[in-house]
Amino acid sequence: MARQATGAAHRVTVAAETLRDEKFNARRIELAEAALETLGELGFARTSLREIAQNSAFTHGVFHYYFSDKLDLICCCVRHYKAKCVTRYDEVVTTARSRDELTEGFLAKLAATLRDEARMHRLWYDLRSQAMFEPAFRKDVLEIDKSLEAMIWRIATRYAELGNRKPASSPAALYALFDGLFQSALLRHLASDEKAVPDLLDEVRRLLPTIC
Amino acid sequence: MARQATGAAHRVTVAAETLRDEKFNARRIELAEAALETLGELGFARTSLREIAQNSAFTHGVFHYYFSDKLDLICCCVRHYKAKCVTRYDEVVTTARSRDELTEGFLAKLAATLRDEARMHRLWYDLRSQAMFEPAFRKDVLEIDKSLEAMIWRIATRYAELGNRKPASSPAALYALFDGLFQSALLRHLASDEKAVPDLLDEVRRLLPTIC
DNA sequence: CAATAATTTGGACAACCGTCAAGACGGCTG
DNA sequence: CAGCCGTCTTGACGGTTGTCCAAATTATTG
Numbered sequence: 001m002a003r004q005a006t007g008a009a010h011r012v013t014v015a016a017e018t019l020r021d022e023k024f025n026a027r028r029i030e031l032a033e034a035a036l037e038t039l040g041e042l043g044f045a046r047t048s049l050r051e052i053a054q055n056s057a058f059t060h061g062v063f064h065y066y067f068s069d070k071l072d073l074i075c076c077c078v079r080h081y082k083a084k085c086v087t088r089y090d091e092v093v094t095t096a097r098s099r100d101e102l103t104e105g106f107l108a109k110l111a112a113t114l115r116d117e118a119r120m121h122r123l124w125y126d127l128r129s130q131a132m133f134e135p136a137f138r139k140d141v142l143e144i145d146k147s148l149e150a151m152i153w154r155i156a157t158r159y160a161e162l163g164n165r166k167p168a169s170s171p172a173a174l175y176a177l178f179d180g181l182f183q184s185a186l187l188r189h190l191a192s193d194e195k196a197v198p199d200l201l202d203e204v205r206r207l208l209p210t211i212c
Numbered sequence: 213m214a215r216q217a218t219g220a221a222h223r224v225t226v227a228a229e230t231l232r233d234e235k236f237n238a239r240r241i242e243l244a245e246a247a248l249e250t251l252g253e254l255g256f257a258r259t260s261l262r263e264i265a266q267n268s269a270f271t272h273g274v275f276h277y278y279f280s281d282k283l284d285l286i287c288c289c290v291r292h293y294k295a296k297c298v299t300r301y302d303e304v305v306t307t308a309r310s311r312d313e314l315t316e317g318f319l320a321k322l323a324a325t326l327r328d329e330a331r332m333h334r335l336w337y338d339l340r341s342q343a344m345f346e347p348a349f350r351k352d353v354l355e356i357d358k359s360l361e362a363m364i365w366r367i368a369t370r371y372a373e374l375g376n377r378k379p380a381s382s383p384a385a386l387y388a389l390f391d392g393l394f395q396s397a398l399l400r401h402l403a404s405d406e407k408a409v410p411d412l413l414d415e416v417r418r419l420l421p422t423i424c
Numbered sequence: 425c426a427a428t429a430a431t432t433t434g435g436a437c438a439a440c441c442g443t444c445a446a447g448a449c450g451g452c453t454g
Numbered sequence: 455c456a457g458c459c460g461t462c463t464t465g466a467c468g469g470t471t472g473t474c475c476a477a478a479t480t481a482t483t484g
Contacts, residue, residue: 020460027461043345045257048441059463061444070442122344129341131399132334133255138403145396168422173389173415176396180388184357187343191350203385210380232430239431260471273433273474282472 028066031058032077039077040119044126049073071136078127078137081120082144086151088113093154099162103208106155107201114182114189114197121186149175160212167212174211178204240278243270244289251289252331256338261285283348290339290349293332294356298363300325305366311374315420318367319413326394326401326409333398361387372424379424386423390416 034056039047041055049070053060067073092105114121128145131137153171160167167174181203188196246268251259253267261282265272279285304317326333340357343349365383372379379386393415400408 024460043342045342046345049443050441060442061463062461064443065460065462122341125344126341128399129334129338130255130257132337132402133258135403138399142399142403145399169419170415172396172411173393173419176392177385177389178392180390180392180395181385183392184384184388187340187350187354187357190344191347191354199384203382207381207385261473262471271433272472273435274431276473277431 024066028076029080031056031063031066032073032080034058035063035073036077036081036120036123039074040123043123044074044130071134074127075137075140078140078144081124082140082147085124085144086147089151089155093158096158096162099159102155102159102162103205107204110182110204111197111201114185114200118186118190121182122190125183125186145175148179152178156212159208163212165212169211177207177211236278240288241292243268243275243278244285244292246270247275247285248289248293248332248335251286252335255335256286256342283346286339287349287352290336290352290356293336294352294359297336297356298359301363301367305370308370308374311371314367314371314374315417319416322394322416323409323413326397326412330398330402333394334402337395337398357387360391364390368424371420375424377424381423389419389423 035052038052038055042051049063050060053063063073067076089106089109092102092109096102096105124144127137128141131141149171152175153167156167156171156174181200185196185200188199247264250264250267254263261275262272265275275285279288301318301321304314304321308314308317336356339349340353343353361383364387365379368379368383368386393412397408397412400411
């Protein structure tokens with residue numbers, strides 16, 4: 001393609017290219033979303049491109065057309081997953097007018113996401129573990145981890161603010177605590193432990209006043 | 213074999229059987245230990261029986277003779293790994309005569325294991341994530357998690373005792389906190405983040421007095 | 425020392441994997 | 455309408471996987 005076009009012709013070329021790029025990217029996300037279905041069901045280790053294609057409306061060739069290889073696809077999946085996750089509690093944080101309101105709103109969302117999106121969450125933990133082996137995943141995973149930490153920190157600071165206090169520990173420690181609790185609860189929940197969710201809620205309810 | 217043997221003959225038969233069983237089991241552990249080498253290097257998803265065999269002194273057929281299938285082998289690996297892990301801090305806990313002594317002993321071991329046994333630890337996180345997909349892993353993983361929680365609890369109660377206090381939070385919350393911190397530090401360490409270990413030590417040093 | 429059992433070997437098998445490429449399809453442009 | 459380009463389908467490829475098995479080897483027993 002004529003990269004050296006100038007003036008109006010150049011602008012038209014550029015516009016057409018960005019349009020195509022956007023379309024291309026939208027398709028990538030469509031495919032990534034379909035792949036997430038299967039990945040959430042089977043996990044990274046057991047998921048093949050063919051299985052992904054079979055559980056979707058696409059053929060396995062399309063995936064190779066839009067992604068350079070399997071890692072590229074899964075990186076795209078992880079990155080896309082991030083955007084949906086990080087804003088989960090933002091509405092609760094901004095609308096809550098008291099500590100109790102924030103607590104109950106947070107706990108409700110926590111329980112709902114643990115129950116309804118267990119497959120996506122277990123995929124996240126799977127991929128985070130994969131990042132310990134596969135360098136190609138690390139950048140994205142570390143970035144998502146940072147933004148999850150920031151998400152927890154927003155909740156904590158708002159909770160503290162509503163009590164005219166400041167959080168008693170660092171963002172890293174707070175995130176580690178909630179992440180650890182959630183991970184443990186998720187495993188128990190997936191193992192059909194009926195008490196997993198209520199136990200998590202009890203624990204968090206007890207913990208919140210002590211950390212802020 | 214003559215199961216209905218009685219008296220002395222019976223006892224001899226039983227003795228021979230248990231001896232054989234023990235030998236059989238010892239071999240299983242030998243094989244599991246060899247498998248752990250490769251599993252720690254490649255992770256669950258990328259490890260095949262042939263790869264395990266090639267990186268060891270055994271042929272791939274032996275593994276199938278001692279284990280009914282791949283899951284059986286890996287379950288055995290996990291179970292064996294457990295025994296080595298859980299006692300890591302016990303000596304420090306029993307010999308420490310002051311809070312500072314316990315703190316420094318704990319931190320030293322923590323840093324050492326994060327640096328020297330990173331591969332085994334990442335395998336543990338990998339397998340714990342696999343348990344969220346593979347029911348066959350769940351029982352063993354949940355059991356190990358419980359005993360790791362108990363391990364942390366022993367440290368915490370001893371630390372509290374040395375200050376004539378009681379731990380300020382539940383065993384589950386304490387374990388979640390330390391596990392979360394360790395997991396995050398491990399990922400950063402594997403990503404060649406020089407500050408991963410010192411940051412973890414700082415965080416734990418700051419945290420210990422606040423939780424007991 | 426034979427004979428029986430336990431262990432080990434290494435190859436065969438079908439199924440599956442990621443990757444690739446040749447060609448078909450359909451819309452857009454000149 | 456012809457030709458091109460981006461998109462997509464389909465099937466084939468070499469390699470790897472878990473599993474199994476018959477034969478060889480070693481250990482144990484009578």
